[in-house]
């Protein structure tokens with residue numbers, strides 16, 4: 001077809017033509033929009049579902065892995081228009097008018113497979129990027145809002161969540177034959193291949209599911225949480241407690257930090273998976289019993305005698321056959337000495353030999369551990385196994401299995417980069433013990449083993465040989481047996497013509513044709529084997545490179561969904577709780593503020609009221625006591641004139657004691673009132689603050705015990721002679737007795753003065769002024785005598801009654817002078833105020849604190865609410881995001897047609 005005929009010359013398009021088997025063609029372009037490239041279906045049937053899907057993909061795939069950084073395209077994928085210019089993989093067949101040959105058809109199938117592969121690779125790469133982003137955001141969120149780790153898998157809650165499907169069970173190690181775990185629901189089956197001759201999903205384990213049997217990988221949450229936490233197990237091996245108990249006994253933040261570590265591990269694992277899916281190389285390990293014909297088989301695959309063959313065991317080291325292009329186009333052997341890690345770019349890590357020297361190296365196993373053989377593939381790109389335009393394959397010829405090499409080879413086979421294990425067994429000898437052991441163990445890792453029963457030409461009863469070998473395969477690797485038509489081949493490797501060594505000019509010699517007639521059947525068998533192997537390698541490559549990424553993504557996204565679901569629900573209920581708590585905090589805070597003010601006021605009033613009342617009481621009591629003290633019965637008997645001074649002293653003491661007692665009584669009463677006040681404040685505290693407020697004791701006996709109190713109470717005065725005689729009453733008395741006689745008056749005055757100690761001259765002058773000097777002369781003597789007698793007798797007789805009065809007056813005057821009443825009343829009330837101030841201050845502080853506490857609780861709750869709201873939104877977003885990514889991952893169909901299988905499709 002020419003470019004003129006093809007609207008898009010670079011896009012694959014196919015003209016009408018007859019199919020290879022001569023069946024009438026069906027043109028896919030029928031009924032399709034004219035802009036669509038003319039893909040066609042080949043074969044008799046109508047367009048198959050698979051073919052439609054393929055064509056659809058061809059419409060939507062660039063043919064190469066697109067950039068995964070395109071954020072916009074991550075969700076929808078790159079959708080080029082059908083007329084858009086896009087590169088076509090080199091070697092993509094353009095079917096000519098003459099119709100497509102078998103060769104072209106296979107090549108086309110390879111490219112279709114490549115398209116599938118690239119699209120899947122791109123989708124998974126994008127999914128990995130998005131998942132890593134999601135995990136990083138989860139880490140951030142987990143740091144600010146510690147995520148909850150689900151305690152038990154709640155089937156109800158999960159079934160309630162949108163699109164939450166039964167999570168695939170975690171398949172530990174590679175117990176590939178134990179798929180019948182009915183307890184865990186199977187993952188949703190992906191779209192099935194239209195036609196598969198490889199397996200029946202319901203009957204046997206598929207290669208894809210077997211490939212998904214990855215070893216323990218860093219999961220976030222185990223699928224069976226109710227049983228255990230296998231991720232955290234490593235960190236939590238403690239005593240007899242189960243993991244679940246341990247995890248649930250941990251602080252929320254500790255769980256969050258363990259989860260953080262788990263997320264980091266997951267991110268690293270995802271990065272390594274991305275590297276792996278970007279890697280194009282695949283390795284095929286060819287192993288088997290000694291002398292089974294492994295080297296001969298490898299040479300037959302290469303159609304070139306590269307590896308030494310011998311009747312006796314000769315391959316002693318691993319020989320990796322690589323395409324010459326990986327060595328800059330130079331055919332040579334790199335022998336890697338024991339204990340050295342090979343690096344092609346570092347010549348010190350290997351010794352260079354010619355291909356012809358290989359025999360010497362492989363036999364000399366003392367010096368070298370392995371050799372890398374770079375050879376030119378003499379076959380065309382579509383036939384080549386090493387480099388078939390789709391994948392770069394390295395063939396590794398292993399030493400024959402014996403006790404020495406069994407372990408090494410087994411370790412080799414388990415390596416991640418080994419995609420396919422080809423086991424060569426001698427048709428004559430069947431499986432030896434070493435072989436059985438190897439296959440049994442390798443089957444656990446790889447599930448499927450490609451079996452080559454070599455030397456079939458030597459067998460006479462071929463049918464019996466096949467039956468016996470298959471019986472053993474059934475026992476050793478049931479999975480392989482289930483697909484034995486594809487995976488078990490009976491061939492004669494030495495019947496395949498091979499080129500012998502390099503020829504001049506760097507081109508190897510042509511294969512030496514063998515007896516065509518005799519070996520035609522053997523050639524056909526080997527061809528079948530090659531096709532199966534190529535299919536297997538290509539299919540395995542998708543499995544080994546993409547399936548782990550898909551499986552891991554599915555698992556990690558399920559974990560994310562679980563975490564997101566649980567945390568969304570937790571955040572929602574937390575939000576509800578926090579909102580309610582905030583709503584109840586508002587009025588609580590208001591009433592606390594109000595109570596604070598009210599209680600403060602009440603305490604103030606209690607202080608002021610009690611203090612004022614105590615002041616008033618003290619004042620009144622003391623005033624009353626002082627005013628009444630002169631007439632009060634002080635209980636002091638008058639002992640007679642001779643003890644008059646003692647009498648006065650006793651009266652004074654009694655009076656002072658009475659006053660002091662009155663003060664003490666006031667103080668005692670003030671104590672009681674203070675206790676009442678303290679109790680009242682306590683009640684307020686208990687009411688508004690709580691029990692913690694009553695944590696103090698008030699000791700009222702401590703009141704009024706200071707020195708200043710004692711001083712304030714103290715009072716004293718001096719008794720003098722005049723206190724014994726009441727002149728004023730004496731005067732009143734003489735008036736009554738003498739009827740106002742001048743003599744008495746004089747006597748009174750004079751006597752009074754005399755008694756008072758006034759000089760007689762003063763008295764005389766005073767009398768002279770009153771009665772005149774003339775009269776004085778006549779009456780002075782008798783008057784004086786009468787007065788003195790009268791006065792003396794009266795004064796003496798009135799001492800018991802007048803002395804207390806005189807003393808009380810004197811005391812009152814003394815007390816008034818020192819402001820005794822007021823100062824004591826002030827002192828008492830001040831002490832009351834001081835005593836009440838402490839609990840009142842406590843009350844105020846407590847109330848303020850409780851308001852502040854409530855305020856900060858409210859602030860914290862408001863903050864928590866905002867955080868929880870953010871977390872809820874985040875987890876709702878995470879749920880959606882995880883679902884989106886998972887949907888994309890589920891769409892990745894690793895069951896797409898392998899090239900070989902595509903060859904048997906109806907197009």
Ligand SMILES: Nc1nc2c(ncn2[C@@H]2O[C@H](COP(=O)(O)OP(=O)(O)OP(=O)(O)O)[C@@H](O)[C@H]2O)c(=O)[nH]1
Pocket residue numbers: 289290291292293294295296297308309310311312313314315316398399400401454455456457458491492493494495
């Ligand atoms: N008749 C017959 N002989 C074969 C076949 N394949 C290999 N041989 C012969 O078997 C012998 C051993 O072949 P190798 O390829 O060296 O066997 P090997 O498994 O690589 O041997 P080691 O690596 O040394 O264990 C050689 O003489 C081959 O010619 C076959 O299909 N039929």
